Amino acid sequence: MDTAVTAKKKWWSGGHSPFNVSYGKLMMWYFLMSDAFTFGALLIAYGTIRFMSPSWPDPNVVFHSFPGMGHADLPLVFVSVMTFILIMSSVTMVLAVHAGHMRDRKAVIKWMTWTIIGGAAFLGCQAWEWTHLYESGAWWGRNPFLNVDGTLASTNFTNFFFTITGFHGLHVTSGVVLNIVILANTLKGTYEQRGHYEMVEKVGLYWHFVDLVWVFVFTCFYLL
Amino acid sequence: MEHTHTGVAHEGHTHDSSTKGIWKTFWILLAITVFEVGLAFLYLEFDFMARWMLNGIFICLTLVKAFFIVAEFMHLRHEIRNLVMTILIPLLLFVWFIIAFLADGESWKNMRKDLAPGTPVAPATHITNEPAHH
Numbered sequence: 001m002d003t004a005v006t007a008k009k010k011w012w013s014g015g016h017s018p019f020n021v022s023y024g025k026l027m028m029w030y031f032l033m034s035d036a037f038t039f040g041a042l043l044i045a046y047g048t049i050r051f052m053s054p055s056w057p058d059p060n061v062v063f064h065s066f067p068g069m070g071h072a073d074l075p076l077v078f079v080s081v082m083t084f085i086l087i088m089s090s091v092t093m094v095l096a097v098h099a100g101h102m103r104d105r106k107a108v109i110k111w112m113t114w115t116i117i118g119g120a121a122f123l124g125c126q127a128w129e130w131t132h133l134y135e136s137g138a139w140w141g142r143n144p145f146l147n148v149d150g151t152l153a154s155t156n157f158t159n160f161f162f163t164i165t166g167f168h169g170l171h172v173t174s175g176v177v178l179n180i181v182i183l184a185n186t187l188k189g190t191y192e193q194r195g196h197y198e199m200v201e202k203v204g205l206y207w208h209f210v211d212l213v214w215v216f217v218f219t220c221f222y223l224l
Numbered sequence: 225m226e227h228t229h230t231g232v233a234h235e236g237h238t239h240d241s242s243t244k245g246i247w248k249t250f251w252i253l254l255a256i257t258v259f260e261v262g263l264a265f266l267y268l269e270f271d272f273m274a275r276w277m278l279n280g281i282f283i284c285l286t287l288v289k290a291f292f293i294v295a296e297f298m299h300l301r302h303e304i305r306n307l308v309m310t311i312l313i314p315l316l317l318f319v320w321f322i323i324a325f326l327a328d329g330e331s332w333k334n335m336r337k338d339l340a341p342g343t344p345v346a347p348a349t350h351i352t353n354e355p356a357h358h
């Protein structure tokens with residue numbers, strides 16, 4: 001990578017990346033951009049249907065449970081914990097990338113392990129939430145929740161909820177798998193031999209993107 | 225900024241060894257989330273402002289959070305302009321995407337209302353209904 005960078009540098013004259021990043025990182029960015037449109041399309045479809053509907057279930061009524069708290073009415077609490085876990089795992093991921101820059105193998109191993117634990121914890125929370133909703137009668141094609149105005153709701157609400165959080169959960173799952181691969185390679189010393197930890201950065205970009213999508217899912221399903 | 229340095233070819237950037245910036249971003253994200261949840265609770269309890277205003281606040285805060293994740297965690301703020309633009313300009317399509325589709329949903333609802341069985345024929349210039357979304 002050419003880094004003799006000055007303000008006058010001619011980025012498009014050839015001989016180096018006009019984006020000043022490696023091919024792999026650039027392609028990860030383009031992939032994430034396309035993935036942003038996929039998630040965007042799903043969320044906008046959800047918004048369109050919600051605007052079309054005369055009434056819609058109240059998220060504070062639907063999502064009000066917390067593990068082990070029985071029938072206590074705790075809207076937003078559980079999903080806030082999930083959000084915190086995901087933000088935290090994003091932080092440990094940045095710390096892993098940072099440690100990679102420092103060529104500090106031990107710290108990369110430590111922070112990647114924490115990131116994997118965070119991702120797994122998030123998935124565990126989601127599994128609990130899905131199970132809980134399933135047991136209260138909600139699933140694709142089934143919606144036990146009433147609209148805000150007391151009328152019967154269509155299955156649009158549950159269909160979109162399970163599809164979008166499911167698609168996000170699938171991304172988290174593949175993120176955890178990728179993180180495990182990176183951790184294994186770090187343990188094997190692959191990046192030490194290669195002389196850099198750029199793979200940690202690339203997978204880190206993907207992991208932050210998963211966190212970014214969750215920020216929007218959180219707003220669209222639980223706050224609005 | 226690190227990009228103004230003339231670095232050794234294979235070393236890439238020079239890196240700051242402190243993690244202060246990372247933790248600062250974390251605290252900002254956490255504070256915004258706590259504020260959002262707190263506001264939602266206050267709204268449930270006291271219903272002190274219009275729903276559309278609350279939603280507007282939530283959407284703005286979401287965009288602020290997105291900015292910090294992309295700029296700091298994904299490091300985009302520290303990349304060169306070419307990369308920033310090649311990623312962000314295509315995302316401007318979302319502006320059109322969102323406006324067009326939400327407007328479509330809104331008009332769909334009004335059409336269904338106007339054309340429901342037993343509804344008298346609407347005058348040519350009818351008043352749009354309040355959005356009933358919540």
